[in-house]
Amino acid sequence: MLNQKARPKSTRPAEQATTDFHGAKVSMGGITSGASIKKLREEARGCRACDLWRNATQTVFGEGAAKPTIIFVGEQPGDREDLAGSPFVGPAGKLFDEALVEAGINRSEVYVTNTVKHFKWVPAERGKRRIHKKPRADEIQACRPWLDAELKAIKPKVLVCLGATAAQALFGRSFSVTRQRGVLVDSPLAPKALATVHPSSILRAPDANARRDQMAKFVADLKRVARLARGGAGNRKKA
Ligand code: URA
Numbered sequence: 001m002l003n004q005k006a007r008p009k010s011t012r013p014a015e016q017a018t019t020d021f022h023g024a025k026v027s028m029g030g031i032t033s034g035a036s037i038k039k040l041r042e043e044a045r046g047c048r049a050c051d052l053w054r055n056a057t058q059t060v061f062g063e064g065a066a067k068p069t070i071i072f073v074g075e076q077p078g079d080r081e082d083l084a085g086s087p088f089v090g091p092a093g094k095l096f097d098e099a100l101v102e103a104g105i106n107r108s109e110v111y112v113t114n115t116v117k118h119f120k121w122v123p124a125e126r127g128k129r130r131i132h133k134k135p136r137a138d139e140i141q142a143c144r145p146w147l148d149a150e151l152k153a154i155k156p157k158v159l160v161c162l163g164a165t166a167a168q169a170l171f172g173r174s175f176s177v178t179r180q181r182g183v184l185v186d187s188p189l190a191p192k193a194l195a196t197v198h199p200s201s202i203l204r205a206p207d208a209n210a211r212r213d214q215m216a217k218f219v220a221d222l223k224r225v226a227r228l229a230r231g232g233a234g235n236r237k238k239a
Helices: 037-044 051-055 079-084 091-103 137-154 164-171 199-203 208-229
Strands: 018-021 024-027 070-074 111-114 121-123 130-132 158-162 192-196
Touching (some): 037 137, 070 164, 137 164, 158 164
Antiparallel strands (some): 018 024
8 A cells, every 4th residue: 555644735736847857857847946945845845757756755855054065965765754754864864963973064064865855665565664665767867956956056065975876866877886985076066076875875784893894984984075065175085
């Protein structure tokens, strides 16, 4: 049974104007050019640019400081985020919070968002759990105008992709997080741009030692992000 709970009313339903966006028909009528994050969040509530809204509770838009230096971009909201309406508040979000604290980054001073703004899931074979499903390329493309609008509104100094979905959406399909994590990427989207792992990959570590090791590397990447945000070179790997 699909989740029918708290479905938001469409502010701009499917009949809104469509345009061709990298080959995908994307509903653009709901996005006001140059709008503030507050306005964009309201507009995104009724987004029907792809079908993911049908099984999701609500649009999970980005959240954070009014004038952040750093923007973090994840993949898509998970089960908890879908219910809460906020990004990175579930298990991966808790791990992300711990890593931010260790790296000396205050979450209230950054902006956190996702590549795709609706939770994509399939029912568990047994029980009621909703299992995360990776978004398809056309769903990522359909959602892209929201991310572009967020980047335009925020103009971050440092753009950080968390995991391959965000990194490949923003830096190109051939981007490899394994090979290029922590490396500055030339991007028109921000003066400093880089990717690191998705925090959920650390939750999937096979044992406590591997998890400790992966967390230490993640924190090291975030410390570099903090130095870049302060105007430093980050003291590590250059493109
Ligand atoms: N994973 C993500 O990519 N984003 C969230 O908001 C939560 C988990």
